[in-house]
Amino acid sequence: MIGVVPGSSADTVDVAVGDLAIEGDVVRLDPVHHARHTTATSDSARAGLLEEVAARHGGELVGWLDRPAPRDRRPTAPAPDPAWIAEATGLTAVADLAVPGGRGLPPTAVVDALWLRDRVPAAALRVGRVASATLVTADDVTAVDLGPGTALTDVAMTVLTGGRRTRDTDGEFAARGRVRADLLARLRADVGRPGSTDHDRAHLDRVAEGLTVQAEDFLATLTAFTADLIADGCAGTRLVVGSGGGLRNPVLTRLLAERIPLRASEEFGLPSAATRPYAAAVLGFLIRRGARVDLPGPRPTTTGGGPPTATVTGLTVGGNRART
Structure with missing residues (x-):
């Protein structure tokens, strides 16, 4: 199965290829390949990319997870029409990734819940420019936005270096600085006020305003605030499984x-x-198989298109179900 998601800019896509199977009531995912590709934004260019990926690594189905662009990012390209992709590549394309039983959760949250339900209470954390998490308990699944990931430090570095960085x-500036209690208090007091989410x-x-702060101290304080x-x-x-480019910053990772x-x-x-692209692959596979997911919390009252071929309660990755 090939999973595809728009990248952080309009000319990139993130692609993952995985072998998937349903074993009893659990989906097994064996990762095969993943990469970020730069390509033209036309449907034909992206169809060519998918053909190339399928030829190199295998894959018969395409799951495409689209997303809106946050205000502080350049817009991403919309998902191409699945019928067009299917005709151009000969691959089966799945673009509507609302799995029966998913209760309207964001697609990635459905996969997170399947993966982590044996370790509740647990969270799947993604740290990009914005930080988000799927919180999984024995009784519920919740998708939440947590605030800035790297957004504040990215803006600060851009301003402080005149755009050169x-x-x-690697948290280079933050590692050399110290946390300023006065600035940290202001940042905390500003949470929830108009404009506090503009980053x-x-x-x-x-x-x-009114403070004199060394650049290194400014970055150290912003990083500590983000971690808080x-x-x-x-x-x-009990467990937070972290992913995303923000965790490449060792200072932020240590603080977390x-x-x-x-x-x-x-x-x-x-x-x-x-x-994210592996989540798209899993969901595309479940939809293609006509499977229903059984998540913690209220059970749905409708089947959404006839009886399911299987009811899935968990996910293993290479046989590992997020056990410590």
Whole structure:
């Protein structure tokens, strides 16, 4: 199965290929290949890419997970028409990734819940420019936005270096700084106020007004604030499986590990950079098989298109079901 999601810009897509099977009531995923590809935004260019991936790594189905573009990111390309992809490539394309039994959750949250339900209370954390999580308990599944991931530090580095650097690579500046209690208090007090979610220069200018702060201290404080917000959102969990580019910052990762029971998704067989395209592959596979997911919480009252071929209650990745 090939899973595809739009990348962080309009000319990139993230692709993952996995072998999938239903074993009893559990889906087994064996990762095969994943990569970010730069390609033209036309349907024909992306169809050519999928043909190439299928020829190199196998794959008969395509699951495409579309997403809206947050305000602080360049727009991503919309998903191509699945019928057009099928005709152009000969592959079966699935673009509507609403799995029966998923209760309207975001597609990635459905896969997170299947994967983590043996370790509840648990969370699947993704840290990009924005941090989000799927919180899984014995009684419910919730998808939440936690606040900035790398957004604040990215803006700060861009401003402080006049655009020469757009991120604090490897936490270099934050590692050399110290957390300023006065600035951290202002950031915390600003949460929830109008403009506090803009993650832009105006936001940082407002909270730092009247303060003289060294660049390294500014980055250290923003990184600590980000870790605090994420930890607050994941409070009460026994396990937090983390993924996303933001966790390549060792300072942020260390601060999170001090606050929450953080483990990298690689420890459980799923590459951190490819959790979303693999989720698309899993969901496309379930839809194609006509399977229903059985998640914690209220059971749906309708079957959404006839009796399911299987009812799935869990996910293993290479045989590993996120057990410690």
